[in-house]
Amino acid sequence: MNQANSTLNYQQVSIQNIELGMYVVGIAQQTCANEIKQTGRVTSKSQIQELHRLGVRSVWIDPSRTRQAAAQPQAVARDGGQGSSDNGKDESRPKQEQRIRRLYQEAKSMQVKLFRNLKKGEPVQVAELEAIADDLVDCIFDNRDALFCLARIREKDSYLMEHSLNVGMLLANFGRFLELERPILRELTIGGLLHDTGKIMIPDAVLHKPAKLSDDEFTLMKSHVTHSIELLRDAKGITDIMMTVAACHHERLDGRGYPHGLAAERLYLYARMSTIVDVYDALTADRCYKPGMPATAAFRILLQGAGSQFDEDLVRKFIKCMGIHPVGSLVKLQSGKLAIVVERNELAPLQPKVKVIYSTIGQHHLEVKLLDLARAGANESIESAVDPKAYGIDLRRYLA
Template sequence: MSVLPLSTENYQNVAIRDIKLGMFVIAVTKQKGDIHFKPGMVSSEATCRSLQSMGVLEVKIDLTRSKHQQETLLENPESNLAPEEQVQEIMTPTEKKESRKQAQKLYAEAKILQTKLLDALKNGEVVDIAPLEAMADEMVDSIFKNPDAMIFLSRIREKDTYLMEHSLNVGMLLANFGRYLKLSRQTIKDLLVGGLLHDTGKVMVPDEILHKPGRLTPDEFVIMKKHVEYSVQFLDKAEGISSIMRTVAANHHERLDGLGYPRGLKGLELCLISRISTIVDVFDALTADRCYKKGMQATQAFHILLQGAGTQFDETLVKQFIKCMGIYPIGSLVKLKTGKLALVIESNTETPLQPVVKIIYSTTGQHYLDVKIVDLARNTTEEIENVVHPKAYGIDISQFF
C-alpha cells in the first residue's frame, strides 16, 4: 500500500495553555530543559498538567488524528459559526424563483469550469483553482440563500458526464452539509472546492477500467484505487490548496473500521472532514445513474448508510446527514395516495414527512397534469405514499425545476 505524505497544513503549533482534550500531539516545539516525549492523544486534564509541569511551552498537533475538532463541531456547532450565517434568509415566492434561476446559472457555469479543469489535467497542465474558488464563493452564497435550489440541481444528471457531475454534486452536498452543521463559511467554501477536486485523479485511470460495465477484477481495483493518490499529487502541485480541500481528496475512501483506502486509516485517525467526505461521496455514488447501473433512490441510499453506521461511517454524522437532506430529499419523485406524482421542491424542517411538492402527473390517467405547488403540511387531502423512480414513468425531472 502506498502511503500519501501528510501536508504541513495538517499540522498546527499550539501553546500549552491552549491545549485541548482530544488533540494528538506529535512533537514538542518549545520547552524548558530536556524533555523525553512520546507522541499521543491528550486524553485527560492530568496529561495537560503533566506537560506543563515538565516545562513544555508549545506542541505540534496532527489535525488529521485529533478528535477535539470533531467533538467541538458536533457538540457546540455555534462556536464555528459567523453571526451573519446563523439565520437563513426568508424569501418571497418571487425571490425564491429568482434564486432558483441564479442557482441554475451558477450550476451551468460550474459544469463548464469543471470540464475545463478535467481537460487541463488530462493534458498534463497544473491545476489553477482561482476560477473554482471565485465560483465557490457565489455557490456558497446561493446555498445559504436557498439550499433547496442547489440540492435540486444535484439530482439532475446527464448521460456520460459522471465524473464531472459527481465531483460537482459532492462539492455542493458537502457545502450544504457544512451549512447544516453550522461550520464557518470558509470551511464550507473549502468543502465545496474539495468536492470539486476530490476525484481529479480519475483522469489518470484508463477508461476501460473507469467505465467498465461490471465488477472490477482485483488487479483492476488496485489501479482504480490509485486515483486518490493521483488526486493528491495534483493538489500538491496547485497553489491555494487548503488542508480541508486536501483532506477531502485524500480521505474520502477511508472507513472508520480501517478497511478503506489508500492508507487504511481508522477510528480517531479520521477527522470530521474525512468522515463527512466519506458519507457524501458514497451517497452521491449510490444515487447516480451509471452506464452499467441505475441509480437508487435517496431513501435506499440512506438505508445503506445506516447499515454501515458505526463500522464504515460515523453514526452520528450519518443521522445528521439524513436530517440535513430530509426524509424526502429535494428532487425526489413521490407518489401521493391519490395516485398523483409530485416532485419534492422544498423541505419542511418542522414537518419532514410533509414537504412542499409540485404535482405533475396522474398515474391513474397516465398523463401530465397542470402543475400545482402544494405544501403538504397545510393540505389535508394529499399524503405521500412512497418514493418512485422517474424512469419508471418516463419523467425527466429537469424540465420541472
C-alpha cells in the same frame, strides 16, 4: 482589520450607503456587544434593514465581487437560513431560478475546464475555483433547494464532473447543517470539486467500463486517490481540509478503506463527512453501468454501513440534513398522484412543497401544480418514496 482590508482592497461602507449587489465580507462598526457574522451578496432591502436593526453601522465590502444585483444568484441572508425568496416580495421566483441555473451552469463549466486543463498537464489552479465556491456556498444558504433540484439533472457521460460538483455542494450543505464556519464551507466545496482529480490518470476503458471491474482493474481504479494526492500536494492554495477530502473519501472507520487503510482514530470530521457524501452521491447518480437509486435506498445503505464504514452519528445527521424526502425525489401521495419534492419544510419535514405531475390511477401525466403539503387545505400527504423509472418518468423534464 484596516491593514488586512487595505491589502485586499476592501472598502468600508456605512449602513446608509449599502447598495444591492454589494458583497459584504465583514462588520466594520456596530453598537451591540456580540460579533455579527454577515457575509454574502446583498440582494434585498430587507437584508439591509436587518443589519440596521442589529446595530450595524458600517460594513466592509469586496468591490471585486460586487456586481449588479439583477445578474446575481440570491445572496446570503444570515437569518436562520430564510432568504428573501421565502416571502416572494423582493423578486419573482422565476428570476431567482434563472440566476441559480446560471450559477450551476457556470460551476459545471468550471469543472469541465479544470479536468480539461489537468489532462493537458497544467497544474491545479485553486484560485480559479474560489469565486465559484463562494457563490455556491452563498446559494446554499438561501436557495439550496432550487440548487439541489438542478443537481438532480444528471448525464451519464458527465458523471465525473457532475459528481465532483455535487460532492462539493453536498459537503457545504452538510457543513452548514453542522454549523461549521463559512470559510470551512468554502474549503469543503473546493475539496469536493477537486476530490476525484486523480481519475484523469485512469484509462477510460476502466473508468467507464459498463460491467464489473476485474481485481486488477479495481486495483487500478483505487489508485485514483493516490493520483489526486500527487496532483494536489504542491498546488498553490491547497489547504489541509481540501487535501483531507481528496485523500480520505474512500477510507473507512474499520480501517478497510483505501489508499492508506486509516482507522477511526485517524479519521477526523472532514474525512468522515467526505466518505458519507461521496457514497451518497455515487449511489443516487445514474452511471454507465447502473441507474441511480432513490435517496431513501441510499440512506438505508449508509445506515447499514454505520459504525463500520461510516460514522453513525454523522450518517443520521446527514439524513436529517438532506431531509426524509430530499429535494428532487419522487413521492407518491395518498391520492395516488406522483409529485416531485422541490422545497423542504424544516419545521414539518414530512410536508414539503411538491410539484404534482402524474396520476397512478389514471396512468397519465397531469398539468404541473405546485402544492405546499404543510398548508391548511392541502388535503394531501406523502405515502411513500417511489422510483421514477417504475413509471417511466424523466425527472429532468420537470426540474430543468
